[in-house]
Amino acid sequence: MSERKTVDIDLNRVEGDLEFQLDIEEGVIVDARCKGIMYRGFEQLMLGRDAEDCVVLTSRVCGICGTAHMYTSVLALEQIWHAEVPALATYVRNLCLAAENAQSDLRHSFLMFTPDFCNESYADQSFFEQANALFAPFKGSIYRQVLQYSRRLLEIVAIFGGQWPHSTYMVPGGVVSEPDHRKVIDSESILFPIRSWFEKTILGGSIDEWLSVKDSASFASWVADHPDSVVSQFTQMSRQVGLDKIGAGAELMLSFGAYCDSENWLNAGDRSVQSHWVKSGVYDLAAKEHLEFDQSLIEEHVRYSWFKDYGDGLHPSKGQTVPDYDKDSDRYTWAKAPRYNNRVAQTGPLAEQVIGGNALLQSLLDDFGDSVWLRQLARIIRVASTLQQMFSMLDGIAARIGQPHILHLPPEQKVDGSGFGLIQAARGALGHWITIDKGKIESFQIITPTAWNASPKDSSGDPGHWEKSVLGLPVDDPDNPLQIGHIVRSHDACLVCTVHMVDKRLKTKRVQTFGL
Amino acid sequence: MNVLWLQTGACSGDTMSILCADSPSLEEIVDFYGVHFLWQPSLSMEPVSHLLSTIEAICAGEMTLDVLAIEGSIITAPNNTGMFDTLRGEAKMNIVQRLAEHAKFVVAMGTCAAFGGVHASGSNPADCIGLQYDKQNPGGLLPHDWRSSSGFPVVNLAGCPCHPNVMTKVLAQLARGTAIELDEINRPKDFFSTLVHQGCTRNEYHEYDVEDTVPGDRGCMYFNLGCKGPNTEAVCNQELWNGRNSKTRAGVPCFGCTSPDFPTSKPMFTTEKLGNIPMELPSGVERAKYMAYKSLAKRAAPVRVSTRQMKP
Numbered sequence: 038m039s040e041r042k043t044v045d046i047d048l049n050r051v052e053g054d055l056e057f058q059l060d061i062e063e064g065v066i067v068d069a070r071c072k073g074i075m076y077r078g079f080e081q082l083m084l085g086r087d088a089e090d091c092v093v094l095t096s097r098v099c100g101i102c103g104t105a106h107m108y109t110s111v112l113a114l115e116q117i118w119h120a121e122v123p124a125l126a127t128y129v130r131n132l133c134l135a136a137e138n139a140q141s142d143l144r145h146s147f148l149m150f151t152p153d154f155c156n157e158s159y160a161d162q163s164f165f166e167q168a169n170a171l172f173a174p175f176k177g178s179i180y181r182q183v184l185q186y187s188r189r190l191l192e193i194v195a196i197f198g199g200q201w202p203h204s205t206y207m208v209p210g211g212v213v214s215e216p217d218h219r220k221v222i223d224s225e226s227i228l229f230p231i232r233s234w235f236e237k238t239i240l241g242g243s244i245d246e247w248l249s250v251k252d253s254a255s256f257a258s259w260v261a262d263h264p265d266s267v268v269s270q271f272t273q274m275s276r277q278v279g280l281d282k283i284g285a286g287a288e289l290m291l292s293f294g295a296y297c298d299s300e301n302w303l304n305a306g307d308r309s310v311q312s313h314w315v316k317s318g319v320y321d322l323a324a325k326e327h328l329e330f331d332q333s334l335i336e337e338h339v340r341y342s343w344f345k346d347y348g349d350g351l352h353p354s355k356g357q358t359v360p361d362y363d364k365d366s367d368r369y370t371w372a373k374a375p376r377y378n379n380r381v382a383q384t385g386p387l388a389e390q391v392i393g394g395n396a397l398l399q400s401l402l403d404d405f406g407d408s409v410w411l412r413q414l415a416r417i418i419r420v421a422s423t424l425q426q427m428f429s430m431l432d433g434i435a436a437r438i439g440q441p442h443i444l445h446l447p448p449e450q451k452v453d454g455s456g457f458g459l460i461q462a463a464r465g466a467l468g469h470w471i472t473i474d475k476g477k478i479e480s481f482q483i484i485t486p487t488a489w490n491a492s493p494k495d496s497s498g499d500p501g502h503w504e505k506s507v508l509g510l511p512v513d514d515p516d517n518p519l520q521i522g523h524i525v526r527s528h529d530a531c532l533v534c535t536v537h538m539v540d541k542r543l544k545t546k547r548v549q550t551f552g553l
Numbered sequence: 554m555n556v557l558w559l560q561t562g563a564c565s566g567d568t569m570s571i572l573c574a575d576s577p578s579l580e581e582i583v584d585f586y587g588v589h590f591l592w593q594p595s596l597s598m599e600p601v602s603h604l605l606s607t608i609e610a611i612c613a614g615e616m617t618l619d620v621l622a623i624e625g626s627i628i629t630a631p632n633n634t635g636m637f638d639t640l641r642g643e644a645k646m647n648i649v650q651r652l653a654e655h656a657k658f659v660v661a662m663g664t665c666a667a668f669g670g671v672h673a674s675g676s677n678p679a680d681c682i683g684l685q686y687d688k689q690n691p692g693g694l695l696p697h698d699w700r701s702s703s704g705f706p707v708v709n710l711a712g713c714p715c716h717p718n719v720m721t722k723v724l725a726q727l728a729r730g731t732a733i734e735l736d737e738i739n740r741p742k743d744f745f746s747t748l749v750h751q752g753c754t755r756n757e758y759h760e761y762d763v764e765d766t767v768p769g770d771r772g773c774m775y776f777n778l779g780c781k782g783p784n785t786e787a788v789c790n791q792e793l794w795n796g797r798n799s800k801t802r803a804g805v806p807c808f809g810c811t812s813p814d815f816p817t818s819k820p821m822f823t824t825e826k827l828g829n830i831p832m833e834l835p836s837g838v839e840r841a842k843y844m845a846y847k848s849l850a851k852r853a854a855p856v857r858v859s860t861r862q863m864k865p
Contacts, residue, residue, distance in 0.1 A: 045641070046601075047601040047640070047641065048600075048601065049594050049595075049597055049599075049600070049601050049604070050594075050595060050596070050597070050598075056641075074638070074639050074640075075562060075628070075637070075638045075639075075645075076628070076630075076637040076638065076679055077562050077626070077628070077637075077672045077678075077679050077681070078672070078676075078677075078678025078679045079672075081675070081676055081678040082671070082672065082674050082675035082676060082677065082678060083675065084675065084676070085675065086675065086818070086820075087820040087821070087822070087823075089820075089821070089822050090816075090820060090821045090822070093808060093816070093821050094671060094816070097564055097566065097671045097713065098564060099564050099565070099566075100563075100564040100565035100566025100567070100568065100569040100570070100714065101565055101569055103564075103566070144572070148595070148596060149595065152598045153598075155598060156598070173598075174596060174597075174598050175580060175583050175584075181580060184572065184578070184579065184580055187572070188572065188573050188575065188578070188795070191573055191795050192795045192796060192797050194795070195793075195794050195795035195796075195797040195798040195803075196797050196798060197803070198798075198803055198805070199794065199798050199799055199800035199801070199802060199803030199804075199805050200789075200794030200795060200798065200799060200800055200803075201573065201794070201795055202566050202569050202570060202573075202714055203566055203713060203714055203810075204800050204803070204805055205800070205805050205808075206800075206803055206804065206805050208768050208769070208822075210769075211769060212769070213768050213769045213803065213804035213805055214769075214803040214804045214805075215769070215771070215804075215864070217864070223797075360630075360631075360637075360678065362631050362636060362637065364636065371637075442769060443768065443769035445767045445769075516600065516602040517600050517602070518600065522600070531565075
């Protein structure tokens, strides 16, 4: 007979409210319940509105990735209405999404993840003084530089879209603001100093040199040759406290594909496929196998959520979101459980880049496995390729000045029907599934990246990715749950649009379990 | 100045917005105005246990709370228990109410906290309200005659999100002890006595009644595309967003997000009209005179404007 203890922990520096309920036996986690504890009913409040209004409202689902939500809604409407989108508009949309993603990667990495290295529990570590010099909130050098440069990056969204956050410059058929060369040069003049800073401080070398690092051995040389770079110091600190050994979870990685293909997206005869510059796909970590992505294989389960249960999983186009709160049942969250082909999946910058063909991350994944360190490294280094992509997007815009930025849809083209938009937001795979009836929104289902990562158990009882990733972990101080914080924050958790996590307790109950 | 920032039914948009402030910036109000965040959900380094002990210390009168900043709608569902939004099993609405009694100032960061906002629209599935208003109706979580210990009602920094520099400037003002004058819905007059229309670079199109009928063009969006700029008090075109631009300059209609009824149930990209003239006229204008002015204005339009040669 052993004692099983239940503790509740909650986490800040995630966007939103999250509590994690952990069952602990003999000092290790044996079961975990990831609880989304805030419910706004966003999907319901769009019902019955004009179809185009959803583009204004969905950016308000999430203050951090509103551009991605807006983009996704527009894609869904364009699919239903068979809208043509001029290439110039797609370039502008991609540039703004890239700016939002780079800002999010920087802010998350250095305002939310790395401050944990300054936690008092690490006071005895050799890096403690250096970590504080770099990463301490409002004081560390990198912290302050990121405040400044992330703000500047978003000026690019304002230049093309009016403001960030929460503008509505994408509409079905294009973008509302006419691009010109002034805007291109203004954006480049913002990007040049950010690129120089990123190269000098974060990477320790030029992006071109960095992008030639393609396997674990070259990465080890880079870290040795550039010891003062943030990438190297972050890697050193992470390994010193074992972040390269914890946080593996779901064996399936998922990406919907990043940045729509300006030339092929709408002309692809098969409208059920949306083509992206960084390709979509699924990667099976256990079988080391890359698979094609098929959105029809997505289903959501609500057996452990505070929604009316509909039995097994449902495809999001048929999804139902009817709140049914009961604190005394075994249900525990406002998040649904999405599954891909009945399997638990994880999504984010690591999945996106491995599926997109990033040789370095594939090599590191093969050699060291999935971990907190690798996931966070993937987020930091994605900024390098995003900055490069932004320069080429600006070239693409400059080359198309004078071409249309919007193609108007005649009212008769705005027909009823169902459609979806799929894209990679900063945190991973984002999908909207919309049905329009008599010109009004009849159903609206959103699956956010964090919905995949923070999912509860499904109807077969299989735990979600985070729940899996903490199993077997020894519990450190439940009042200062550092390791669990590292794991969750390595996913850049965003619960506002999924449904916030950790610190602890509430109740300690004794359950008698009998060993076999 | 101790500031405790809590998120209730929020999208984090106001936190993200304040990170974009540049006059003054977030780090400047910390460095130079002595703003000290007891808690900020996205930025605090300490674990949530620190928030809980801080709340208890404030409520026990052991710690001074200068500003309680609330971001997000107050979620009261289900059945007025507030259990759709909890911290450690306690409804956030109760926590906010407990803290408000100890705060010198309570500041609503954004339209959601001020009036209910997006989450209170449509069928309002989570029964959302604002801190001291329920949409335009006085009385929210706190009664209309409620005052904080400094004698102020909730200070409503409206906007979806609130303009970044409005938040940092008001925090700076409170930190230096400057008096704040409020309008009739408790928004600081310094920031809500300007219309979005003032400073819009499409004004010349409005002047000569050159009105767009489809999105993405260069004209004025007031007559057809739902723009509420002439009726909405906000500094968007006076103090630009991200130091660069505004929605209306970029071709996005103003959706009136600093108003208590935002978002209304009406279609957002369409202007409701009486005849050819918007139902809702610019603030304070008489319909007959406006109609006469508009028909003259159209005839006076120079070709460079009527053919939309001018870039907004």
